Amino acid sequence: MRKKKIIIGDSEVEVPDLSPQWIIWGILAIFLLIAAYSSFYTVETNEMAVIQRFGRFIRVATPGLHFKLPFGIETNKNVRTLLIFKEEFGFRTLKAGIRTQYDKKKYANESLMLTGDLNSAEVEWIVQFRVEEPAKFLFNIRSPEKNLRDLSESVMRQIVGNHSVDEVISLSRREVEDSVEVELQAILDRYNSGIHIQTVQLQDVFPPDPVRPAFNEVNEAEQQKEKIRNEALEAYNKIIPKAEGTAQKTIESAKGYAIKRVNNARGDAERFISIYKEYARAKDVTRRRLYLEALSDILPQLDQIFIIDPSQKNVIPLLQMIKKGGQK
Numbered sequence: 001m002r003k004k005k006i007i008i009g010d011s012e013v014e015v016p017d018l019s020p021q022w023i024i025w026g027i028l029a030i031f032l033l034i035a036a037y038s039s040f041y042t043v044e045t046n047e048m049a050v051i052q053r054f055g056r057f058i059r060v061a062t063p064g065l066h067f068k069l070p071f072g073i074e075t076n077k078n079v080r081t082l083l084i085f086k087e088e089f090g091f092r093t094l095k096a097g098i099r100t101q102y103d104k105k106k107y108a109n110e111s112l113m114l115t116g117d118l119n120s121a122e123v124e125w126i127v128q129f130r131v132e133e134p135a136k137f138l139f140n141i142r143s144p145e146k147n148l149r150d151l152s153e154s155v156m157r158q159i160v161g162n163h164s165v166d167e168v169i170s171l172s173r174r175e176v177e178d179s180v181e182v183e184l185q186a187i188l189d190r191y192n193s194g195i196h197i198q199t200v201q202l203q204d205v206f207p208p209d210p211v212r213p214a215f216n217e218v219n220e221a222e223q224q225k226e227k228i229r230n231e232a233l234e235a236y237n238k239i240i241p242k243a244e245g246t247a248q249k250t251i252e253s254a255k256g257y258a259i260k261r262v263n264n265a266r267g268d269a270e271r272f273i274s275i276y277k278e279y280a281r282a283k284d285v286t287r288r289r290l291y292l293e294a295l296s297d298i299l300p301q302l303d304q305i306f307i308i309d310p311s312q313k314n315v316i317p318l319l320q321m322i323k324k325g326g327q328k
Helices: 020-037 136-140 144-161 166-170 173-188 207-279 283-301
Strands: 003-008 009-016 040-043 046-051 056-063 063-067 074-080 083-088 093-097 112-114 122-131 195-205
Touching: 003 122, 040 046, 040 074, 046 136, 056 136, 083 144, 112 144, 122 144, 122 166, 122 173, 144 173, 144 195, 166 173, 166 195, 173 195, 207 283
Parallel strands: none
Antiparallel strands: 003 009, 040 063, 046 056, 046 074, 083 122, 112 122, 122 195
């Protein structure tokens, strides 16, 4: 490379003598570097890239290293499609962690609502969503996050207005959440927003400060009423089944006693009939057998036994059997 001398102040300095050819090569090298730098782009694992050519949507690129036309002919916008985003309504989280810090400022313009029974309630909720179709998310609606917030608030007010204050606060919280989620997703699909709602969850729902003491008193009265009702139901469940069991036991005992008496009567009648038949066939023998059977039943129960001769005028014991020491 040729050099030439130039004078700077009082000194003479040699510098390269750049010919037009070297200048062209330098410009070409810079051009190639810029082309190489602007021709490649990277898409992270939780992203998808929307490619535009002169501002017109061309394609969507998946995670990895990709090529595009340089010098701004094609541009890429990376959109996080696997990340779950969250929008808060009626409150703001300042710092998340083990002890989450919340903004003490009131957001009554978002949370204060009128319920279906014409009561007021402050409703705090969150909406979690993700970007399912990045091209629709970028081009179909303007300010998608703001539109999502406006739609969420509108739908929540509509659903809350269809329920009573008790249903919103405690009785039908899950039903309210599901209704808002379904309705909000339907509207976003009509707008081709590319947003998928993951969940809608109510946080704190409570009456406004001026009426909160009265509302708490009503709730306490309702709880006391429910407690008394449950106690009465418990007593009913204890007494009634016991009484029914006792009655059933008495009925069954009476039935058993009746069956026993009937069976005994039938047995006595059959026994009497059989004895009568035997007596009819042999009266003397039957009379003697009955007499002996009666004596065999009676004599063991007597303390003293006397055998008397009818020809004697006085009662003279011919045979005396006295119990001594438990024996006859």
